Structure formats: C-alpha cells, structure tokens
C-alpha cells in the first residue's frame with residue numbers, strides 16, 4: 001500500500017477555487033513539458049461550476065490557463081444529444097467553454113459522437129476509438145494516460161458513471177464502458193473504466209457541501225467505504241489522488257485533512 005490520498009479542505013467552494021487552480025496549473029505545466037498538450041478528463045454534476053470558479057478567474061495562482069493546449073475528454077457522459085439538458089458536454093460548454101475570454105485560446109474538446117446514441121455499446125466503442133486515436137499513437141499503450149482527471153463523488157460513493165456494486169468495476173481491458181441502466185438518471189451513459197481512471201497521472205476529486213459528509217466519512221474512515229468506487233480510486237491511485245473539499249463535506253471525518261492550503 002502506497003501513500004494515502006491528499007485531502008485538502010477549505011472553508012467554502014470559493015475558497016477552494018484558488019488552490020484547485022494552482023493544482024491544475026501545476027498539472028498543466030508538467031504535461032506541457034512532457035508532451036506539449038494537456039489531456040484532461042472531466043465529469044459532470046457540480047464539478048464544472050466549481051471548476052469555472054477555479055479556471056476563469058485569473059486573480060489567483062501563478063501562470064495562465066493555456067486553453068489552446070488543452071484536450072478535454074469526458075470521464076463520463078450521458079447518451080443524449082449534446083444540446084440536451086442532461087448532457088455533461090452542454091454543462092461544460094455553458095459553465096466553462098462559452099466563458100473563456102476572447103483571445104485566450106480554445107481547447108480541443110472531444111464530445112461523444114451522437115450518431116451512435118441509439119446503441120450505447122457502440123457509443124462507448126466509438127469514444128474508446130477516439131481515445132485510441134489520441135493516446136495510442138505515441139507508444140502502443142495498454143491504457144490511456146490522462147494528465148489529469150477531474151471527478152465528482154456521488155452521495156452513494158460513485159464516481160464517473162461507476163456505481164457501487166457494478167460488475168463494471170471489475171473490467172480490466174476496455175477503456176470506455178456502456179451503462180444501459182444507471183441508478184442515477186438518465187439511465188444510458190458511457191464511462192471511463194476504473195483502470196483508465198487510476199492510470200491517470202493526477203486524479204482530483206471535488207466534493208462540496210454538507211450533503212457529502214456521510215459518504216466522505218464512509219470513504220475515508222471505513223473498510224466498506226474503501227470498496228466503493230471513490231474508495232477504489234483512492235486505493236489504486238494512491239498518492240496521485242487529491243481531494244478538494246469544503247469543511248461541510250468533511251464534518252465528522254477522522255482521516256486527516258490539510259486545511260486551507262495545498
């Protein structure tokens with residue numbers, strides 16, 4: 001067992017934002033020095049809003065978000081059109097992409113291919129092909145290596161669209177999986193597999209609000225919680241995993257948090 005994950009805690013989501021920005025800028029700098037692009041996977045839920053606070057305000061942290069060097073992928077996505085209210089891409093578009101200042105450069109974004117919405121397995125396969133076209137060209141790789149995955153944590157301990165008890169958690173080969181019957185609506189989704197998530201160079205969870213405190217206690221303080229999807233990422237991603245949370249989300253959690261700083 002390697003080092004445990006980092007748990008960084010802040011008074012509120014807006015106090016968390018500057019540190020999250022600094023962390024992302026450091027991940028960006030190291031990715032750019034390695035291969036000239038910054039390959040990031042994003043989840044939906046409340047994450048894009050918090051990310052917008054971190055990325056679109058230039059008042060904190062050294063360095064600049066080099067948007068033109070970003071390649072944005074989805075850690076999970078719902079099988080709906082890209083302009084549908086349930087689409088993670090639409091959320092990211094509205095919260096972040098549409099608000100990038102003029103002249104700051106545009107990221108290259110890889111949404112799902114909506115031609116395949118009627119067949120979720122095909123949708124997942126096509127997204128995997130997209131990843132292969134980006135990640136497998138340099139070396140022949142067993143798994144894609146994202147520079148950074150930015151993830152949420154559901155109230156049941158799910159992350160991406162990997163839900164507790166799902167047989168998908170045992171998948172060891174496929175990069176992208178279909179979910180025909182997600183317990184969280186909408187039912188049809190695709191998700192990165194657990195090995196792809198834990199292969200990331202850096203993995204950051206963002207969890208805010210008192211609604212998260214029970215699940216955070218389980219994940220960090222109990223053996224059962226360590227078997228939940230977020231707990232599994234913590235265990236296999238080890239010291240590459242960092243959590244950015246606010247105080248209400250860790251009320252009652254015994255696992256030591258570093259408060260107020262990176």
Ligand SMILES: O=C(O)[C@H](O)[C@@H](O)[C@H](O)[C@H](O)COP(=O)(O)O
Pocket residue numbers: 043044045046047076077078088151152153154155158159160161184
């Ligand atoms: O598409 C999705 O459903 C999300 O990607 C999902 O994995 C989300 O990150 C968690 O459910 C946490 O969501 P909240 O941050 O809104 O609690």
